[in-house]
Structures are given as C-alpha cells and as structure tokens.
Amino acid sequence: MAYEPPWSAVTVDLVLLTIRAGELCALLVRRAIAPFRGLWALPGGFVQPDEDLDAAAVRELAEETGLQDLPVHLEQLRSYGAPWRDPRLRVVTVAYLGLGPDLPDPVAGSDAADARWTPASKLTDGRGRLAFDHAGILADGLERARAKLEYTPLATGFCAPTFTVGELREVYETVWGVALDPRNFHRKVTTAEDLLEGTGETTSRNGGRPAMLYRRGTAEMMMPPMLRPA
Amino acid sequence: MAYEPPWSAVTVDLVLLTIRAGELCALLVRRAIAPFRGLWALPGGFVQPDEDLDAAAVRELAEETGLQDLPVHLEQLRSYGAPWRDPRLRVVTVAYLGLGPDLPDPVAGSDAADARWTPASKLTDGRGRLAFDHAGILADGLERARAKLEYTPLATGFCAPTFTVGELREVYETVWGVALDPRNFHRKVTTAEDLLEGTGETTSRNGGRPAMLYRRGTAEMMMPPMLRPA
DNA sequence: CCAAAAGTGTTTCAATTACACCCATGA
C-alpha cells in the first residue's frame, strides 16, 4: 500500500440502564488509573484486533457486570471521535446502549476501583462530572432510551423475560416520570400487533388479582403512522 | 502508559441520497485502486488525526461532490467494525447518512475512477455487488431514511431551501413508492407545529395555481404519540 | 369482608379519512 493511514485506538463504551427501586439507573465505574483517576466513567474498553464491535460490547458487558448471558438488550448508540477526547492518544469510541431488568450488583474490574448503579436523577443535575466526554454520551443514551420507549417495544428490555402489563407500565412511568391510566394502557399494549406474546401463566407477585404473564413479541415498531398511503 | 492498545484505521463512509427524476438515488464511486478495484463503493476516506468524525464527514462530502457548502443534512448512521471487512488492515468505519436536494453531478476524485448517482431500485435487487461491506451499509441507510420520514421532518432534507407542499409530498411518494392524498397531506403538514415556516413567496414552477413556498421549521419530531401522560 | 391490582364496557371527544368543491395560473 502506497499510503499509510492515520491510526487510532478504538474502544466501546456502555450506557447500561436498569430500573432499581423505582428509579432509572446507569452503571458507572470509578477509574483506578490516569487520566481522570478517581472520577466516575462509563464502563468500556479497547476493541481487540480480531473482534467485531458488537462482540466487544458483549465482552465488556460480561466483564463489567461479572456475569455471562445477561438478558440485556444491546444496541449501538453512536460513535464519538473528537480529537482530544482522550488526553493521551487518539481514541474513537463506539458507544452502546444496554437495557436490562433489575441487574445484579456489579463487581469492580481490573482497571476500576468501584462500580455502582447510579440514579439518572443524580447524573443530569450537573453535580459530579464524569471522565472524558462520558457525560454527553450518557445524556445521549438517556435521551435515546426515553425517545425509543414511545415508538418501539424497547420498554420490554427493562422487564424480566416474562412480565405483567402492570410491570411494563411501571417502566414507562419510571422512565418518563409520569402516571399512565392503567386501564387504557392495558388495552393499548394488549391490542398492539405482535407487541406481547401471552404465556398462559399468571402471577400474583404484585398483589391483587393475578395478572397474565407475557413475553416480548416480535414487533419492532408500534408507532401509529403519521401519514398513510391513499 | 503501561498498556499498549490495539490500533485501527478509522474511516467515514457516506450514504448520500438525493431524488433525481422521480427516483431515490445514492452516490457511488468506482474504485480506482485495490482492493475491489473497479467495483462500486460508497464515498469515504480516512479520518485525519486532528479531525472530529462529523468534520471528516463534511470534508469527504465536499471532496466527493466537488462542491462546498452543499445544503445537505448529515447525520451519523452507525459504525461497522467486522475484523476483516477491509482485507488489508483493520478499519473501523463510521457511516453517515446524508440527504440533499437534486444535487449536481459528482466529480471523480483522486482514488475514484468514476462517480455516479445510482437509483436505489438498482441497488437492492442484488445485481452489481459493492466493495467491502458497503451493500449492507447502504441498505441500513435506505432503511433509516425511509423510517425517519415517518416521524421526523427528514423529508425536507430532500427539498431545496424553499419548497412547496406538493414538492414535499413528492418526496414521500418517491421514497415510499405510494400515492398520498394531496388535500389531506396539505392539511397535515401545514397544521403540524413548527414543521414548516411560510416565506410569503409563491411559485408557479410546478404548473397550475401558484403554491406557497415554505422553509423547513424548527420541529425535530412530528410523531403522534403512542402513549400520553394521564 | 376489605384492599389492591387486573381487566372490560361505555360514553365522550379528537383526529383522520374520503371526497365535493373552489381558486389561480399557463397554454
């Protein structure tokens, strides 16, 4: 090859979200090494030479949570490559958004002094800066999650493999911070095509009358169209 | 630094779309050098050491079309990093989606033997493979564009700086391949909050009664919500 | 029995559709 291209390091960073105790939380790790030593940051790491981006995200997820085969929905968020976003060297990072049901407590990894689920309300108020450009990445992840609840079945990602309509409604109410009418919500989601798949089982774990248990269906969109063919 | 990370080359690739002669078209360049010499590919190139990703996309756009300050809407599509997607070396590419009004004929660049607007209908039918993983990237771009027309003002990106309601309708009809009711379409888009901004001017360039000219407004979403707070 | 959550039915209201009709221009 005649031309030698510029080189970069490539990382994946994870915006991992879950709902704990009625609050939307993100996973943060405390950096054990420079730069930004002692500051909180998003979990992530270098992509290996023989590794696809998605595979790197899955590997980091397993390493940072300490568990394999977590029921986590992972999707690419976007990439960030401002020239000096890492003060040491050129690093382009591919950020992933991950959603899971109430996940186990994280374990501190090799380069992390600590790892913790942090409520989103404490992250958007400006207190406690994050390392690198991670505050912006996290804000983008939260915005994406909130927006996609509205027109995709993403909310099911916050639920256990099987869940009740009431549990699904709680996800919306927590992420959006609003109250929804339980009766109209029930009708809406059970009527929506391929959104939910009934299991035949019921549970009474939430008190009251036992509720039907559902799995997430095959639908990828549930938006009412703004324009329709004539 | 104790640890030496793996290195990659980082490129940006562009899925540039426009509408020409009633057809949705993408810009392709014919490769003048190995690998995939002679095959068609998406325009793109290496991100420079001191350059942000968005800046690299803008620069490539100017280089590939031969013109500056084009009224093109550019947004990140997603990143692709399969280990051997480039047979020479590890390359992670950040793909951008760009939409513009009927754009000028492209000029062949330094590493391109030819450059051409190609109808989308010829691209999705399997004939004529593209270099690298560009067929998949292009398909993702087309899907994203089609989907975003539905709930964002993206369609205005295909229009000139000022445009009529009928021209905007043609965009939808071309990209989706359906007919829309002109009268209801008119009401819909002129009623939508902040979608269009009237200029006071009219034009009769499309024949018939002169039509009001609009600029795109400030709205970023125009979706009817699937769920609303109680 | 009571409280609590699940789920259904029904009225009211808002949005969308389908389509009749009028308007302003060029040829």
Added chain:
DNA sequence: TCATGGGTGTAATTGAAACACTTTTGG
C-alpha cells in the same frame, strides 16, 4: 376555456381519553 396543480370545507369513520364497573386474589 380548459387542464393542472393548490387549497378549503365537511360528513363519516376511526381511534383515544375518561371513568364506572366487575373480577380475583391476599390478608
């Protein structure tokens, strides 16, 4: 004047919101 696209009015239909009410459990 006719053809063409632009634009408004309106009745019928569909969908959403509000809320009364019944169901089924645990305590």
